[in-house]
Amino acid sequence: MTELNLTQREVADMSGLSQVTIHKLISGKVKGTTKILELSKALQCSPERLLYGIDPIKRDPVQNASYMGMLDAWDDSTTLGEDEVELPFYTEVQLAAGNGIIAVNENRGPKLRFSKSTLRNQKVDPLAAVCVKVAGNSMEPVLPNNTTVGIDTATKNIIDGKMYAINHDGMLRIKLLYKLPGNGIRVRSYNQDEYPDEIYPGDQAKVITVIGKIFWYSVLL
Template sequence: MESEDLKKKVGQNIKRLRIAAGIKSQAELATLCGWKSQSRVGNYEAGTRAVSAIDAGVLAKVLNVTPAEILYGESNKAGYFIRETGPSKNTESNAQWHAGFELWDGDTPLRDDEVALPFFREVELAAGNGSTFVQENGGCKLRFAKSTLKKSNVDPQHAACVTVSGNSMLPVLRHGTTVGVDTSKKSIIDGEMYAIDHDGMLRVKMLYRTPGGGIRIKSYNNDEFPDEFIQPDKVSDIKIIGWVFWWSVLNVWNN
């Protein structure tokens, strides 16, 4: 379903749940949510504005429903959310609900608390001679909340993203994983993960310093990808792009 259709569907959910809760007007709902203007609720119900995860949580609390009911319509819809009768005495929680996903696309403007980070990529030189260099991809960007970067002490102007290729970093990073990189942090701390430009190859690896000024490059999948030892006279072949502060893995459902 296209993003505009999704926003309209969520808007219909909000209006239906508002009426079901006995809240007669958008202004009344806005007041109960602690919002100064009725227009936020009006835009949500009209489907002209994507509902943020935070606002979905606020609406759910006021309307006495789950965030899933705000975003998806039915709390027991397969694949989204199911109400349970309650945990047993021997169970414990190891996760926290964060109100689902905000709906947006490439045309959605950035909010004041967001920033778009660029991607790095390999670029082949001289058509087919195997020589490459690493540069920023001018088109592709990933949205981050500024608060997320602040938690990792990352300045947005020094942050970028890299997509991992291959399985050398399994089981932590699978093929296609996106990692966030702080390009201001280039000093090697043994065992930390870095994005590097290795003689034109874009790589994400753990780095260690070795006696004499060399570097050890380590993969998590060490059985298939043994450690690489870079001698001091070859260290100039490696340019550290930055320290990896974040990564995200997308699982694919194979039914």
């Protein structure tokens, strides 16, 4: 916690964790994924800064809402600004037979608005972008349960270490992907304590279809 100019005792008092736990986290003796999330809330900084010593915007093009501009829920009665566009927001989704996403119910609920310039800067075509909710704890602490992510369905090429939405044999998953020799794929979660890497050689990797690249996520702590 040197970068924040705080002693281990001060960090323990702020977070409600014991000083022993703080020492173990700093020394790397325990990873404590759930504790990292608690600690980041107390220190009002991103979990990635604690895990990697760097903010998400510097580590990866995937950016938090504070860097992406305004995010708002709206309905058909809300007027869009000149620089705004609406994106479908699926709180419950299922995968189509192919490689797309369809809503369990008709998408008549709230949508999310983004500025056109923001999407243009990220090279995202609004017609190819959708937003969904993340379920589960496999991507904690970066993507806690119920985090909203934006998917660019026009970008399917795998760049090692980037985050993607995938159709894994009929299951929608948000994961870090890595290419392996022979057209294999390594699937990685942020929560490595509970979800170790999954290795799929060439033939086995055929059950995985890339839906699109994650271009944005929003976390409410």
